[in-house]
Amino acid sequence: MxxxxxxxxxxxxxxxxxxxxxxxxxxxxxxxxxxxxxxxxxxxxxxxxxxxxxxxxxxxxxxxxxxxxxxPKVNWNEEWEKNYDPILVDDKIYVRATFHESKPEYPYEIVIVPKMSFGTGHHETTHQLLALQLEVDHKDKKVLDVGSGTGILAIMADKLGAKSVAATDIDEWCIENSIENFGLNDVVPTFVKKGTIHELKLNEQYDIVLANINTNVLLNEIPVYGDLLVDGGYLFLSGFYEKDMSQILDLTSNHGLKEVKHTTRKNWVGLVLQKVN
Known part of the structure; x- marks a missing residue:
C-alpha cells in the first residue's frame, strides 16, 4: 500500500x-x-x-x-530518519527511535520504529495521553489500546505495571508496526487485532481503555468503550480538537463516564474519564 x-x-x-x-x-x-x-x-x-x-x-x-x-512503503523509514527527533514527556518519558542513543537516566524509555503509523509522541494528542497516563495507577490493570498506531500508549501502560495490554487497529501497517514496537520494548500483548471495535466484538472488560483516534470515530465508538470498562475503570481519549469537547462530554456523560481531568495543547485535548455506577 x-x-x-x-x-x-x-x-x-x-x-x-x-x-x-x-x-x-x-x-x-x-x-x-x-x-x-x-x-x-x-x-x-x-x-x-x-x-x-x-x-x-x-x-x-x-x-x-x-x-x-x-x-512507497519501503521509503518510510528513510523519511523518518531524516526528520524524527527523540522527545521527552514531563522529564520522565523518553521516546526515541532505534537509531537514537539510549538514555537510561529517565524512568521510562520507549523505543519506536515509527514507519507510517500514528503515535510517535510528537503530536500533541499522544504527548498529552502519555503525560496523563503517569497520573493514573496502571499496576496490575488490564489495558486495551484502541487504534493503537505504533502501540506507544500500550507500551507505556506496560511500563507502568499493567497486568496485560491488548491492541487493535484498522490498518494492517499499524498492526505490523505495533507488533514490532512491542518486541523492541519487551512487551508481550494479550492480542493485537485488526478491525474496528464494533467488528471485533470483544467480550472481556478492561480496567483502562485508551483511544487516540479522531472525533468522528470517537463519537461512534464511545458507547462501546463504556461497555468494555469495569466499574471504576478509566477511559483515556484524544485525537479531537478543543471545539469538539462539548459533544464528546455530552456523549460520555450519557454512558456513565465522568470527567476526571483534561489538558489542552495547541487546541488538542487529552481527556481522562472514569466509569461510575
Whole structure:
C-alpha cells in the first residue's frame, strides 16, 4: 500500500489548524517543517477534491501552497530518519527511535520504529495521553489500546505495571508496526487485532481503555468503550480538537463516564474519564 505525502507551505499560526482539519480527512501522520508541515494519508483514502476544498476555505485567511508526492512503503523509514527527533514527556518519558542513543537516566524509555503509523509522541494528542497516563495507577490493570498506531500508549501502560495490554487497529501497517514496537520494548500483548471495535466484538472488560483516534470515530465508538470498562475503570481519549469537547462530554456523560481531568495543547485535548455506577 502506497501513501500520499502532502508538503504544505503555510503561515505558522495556521500549521496546527490545518493539521487538525486534515485529521478529519483521515490524514494520520504529520511532520513539522521549516515552512509548514508534511501530511501523510494512504492512497486509498486520499481525495484531492476534498483537500482542495479545505485549502480553498483557508486561502481567504492565509497563504497556502502545497505539492503532492507518492511515498512507497519501503521509503518510510528513510523519511523518518531524516526528520524524527527523540522527545521527552514531563522529564520522565523518553521516546526515541532505534537509531537514537539510549538514555537510561529517565524512568521510562520507549523505543519506536515509527514507519507510517500514528503515535510517535510528537503530536500533541499522544504527548498529552502519555503525560496523563503517569497520573493514573496502571499496576496490575488490564489495558486495551484502541487504534493503537505504533502501540506507544500500550507500551507505556506496560511500563507502568499493567497486568496485560491488548491492541487493535484498522490498518494492517499499524498492526505490523505495533507488533514490532512491542518486541523492541519487551512487551508481550494479550492480542493485537485488526478491525474496528464494533467488528471485533470483544467480550472481556478492561480496567483502562485508551483511544487516540479522531472525533468522528470517537463519537461512534464511545458507547462501546463504556461497555468494555469495569466499574471504576478509566477511559483515556484524544485525537479531537478543543471545539469538539462539548459533544464528546455530552456523549460520555450519557454512558456513565465522568470527567476526571483534561489538558489542552495547541487546541488538542487529552481527556481522562472514569466509569461510575
Amino acid at each position: 502506497d501513501f500520499i505525502q502532502i508538503n504544505v507551505h503555510c503561515d505558522p499560526p495556521f500549521r496546527d489548524i490545518l493539521t487538525a482539519e486534515m485529521g478529519y480527512l483521515e490524514y494520520d501522520s504529520f511532520v513539522e517543517t521549516e515552512v509548514g508541515f508534511e501530511a501523510y494519508i494512504s492512497e486509498e483514502k486520499f481525495s484531492h477534491p476534498a483537500l482542495q476544498t479545505l485549502f480553498n476555505d483557508y486561502r481567504k485567511q492565509t497563504r497556502i501552497w502545497y505539492e503532492l508526492k507518492k511515498i
